[in-house]
Amino acid sequence: MRERGSPLFRRHRPSWRAPVELLSFGLYFLCAVLLVLSRIGHGAIADARDGLVDLTAPVLEAASFPAIEARRAYERAQLYAAAFDEVDRLKKENEALRQWEWRTKLLERKVAHLRSLLNAVDEPGLVFATGRVIADARGPFVRSALINLGRKDGVHIGYAVINGDGLVGRTVDAGESVARVLLLNDLNSRIPVLVGPAGVRALASGDNSAELQLDFLPDDATAYPGDEVYTSGSDGVLPRGLRVGVVTGTQGAFKVRPYAELNSLDAVSVLFFDTPALQRTDPEMAVGGTGALSAAPTDKAVKTTTASLPVEAAMGSVGVAADIPNPGGQAQAER
């Protein structure tokens, strides 16, 4: 007699079915528990993840090498295919840039003159380190990238990450040798920005798509497609003036198209910018003429201030950066 039912239910059933199904149920339950713990951001989960990501980093770094080389070869092939058009375009761009160079030099002189008149204090230059993207995050939840710089290179959580085109994101996890960068277009990314020449304040929010939403833009604000968007620095986490992207869309539904190509990141630079508000600049009040009102700060206060900028570690990594041409990163950092 022919057996009834589809092959879906005709699988041979081993005699140890009950323990297997119990195990399966246990695994489903474990997955649910892990999801809940991840959602509430349990510290043990985060620590375990950091440790495991550090362990997998060498594998990822080795595996990403052929992928990156393949991507470069493809890009190079595309470039060769359109070489003549590209040369023409670059010639025109070069002419335009020469004019800009001349104008910039004039403006630099003017700014320097005005600064000297105002006795303006020079802004400290930013130290940065450059590394490579070794892994991408795929899925509905996150848009992040893993870079081969970690705590041993001086990277902490919250540092801005840029490439030659503009802001890429910020570090959200820092292991010993790797760090995770939350990209601008991630659902959790919120960047306070200034829009256009008027410097209208807004919030660039990621929604996992290629473009960012421009939230909290005042109704009476004058913004136009093509306006430049840059960081305002008002959150105290990111430095002011980092290029983010340009405005696209129409009035009421403005979006920001990031300058950085977030889908094909390669070399990125981490800016060692610590929140100014968190740095202790005044010495503690103490008895004996060494307090806040004293002219001489305590050793402790000095240590706290300098420790926030890991110059030695950063400079060590800047040596690494020398291998990777990234003039845009330098320009951004100087800004």
Added chain:
Amino acid sequence: MNKFLPALSVLFAVVATAVPWGLPADATFILPLVVVMMVFCWRAIPGGALPPAGAAGLGLLADLMSGGPLGYWALMCLIGATVGGRAGSLREGSDFALQWLIWIALVSVLAGFGWLLASLYYFRWIDWWPIAFGALTSIALFPVVLYGLLWVRYGRFGPKRKVIFRGSA
């Protein structure tokens, strides 16, 4: 070595998932779904020993590498392993269409479930298009992946009849 072949091949796919290929934003869901598809196929291929716990472990590794919430891809792989294990052994050509249909049904459910889970995780409706695009692409890729795994397993595009009916590899 044959015993570890399924796990090793899926591990290779998990690592490939995390590698920066430079795919567009809409294509972010394709590679992880290929991992789930491989789990499903290995469970359906006769003699392809990939236990559910192994599938969940590999999914967990995908979660770790992707930086997403732990348990999400583990859950997807576990569902793939459960359904693949119950879908019946793949016979010489005759059951291919049925397996494909089961995968279409499964990936549709997984896409819907994944989208709901992601929306619940963030308390907002997330963009459904990358998930739908990934699901559609995985349906198109199913024959390639299945026959690829059959080739890896048997050195040819399909199991031998005697292997199936004797019930051993």
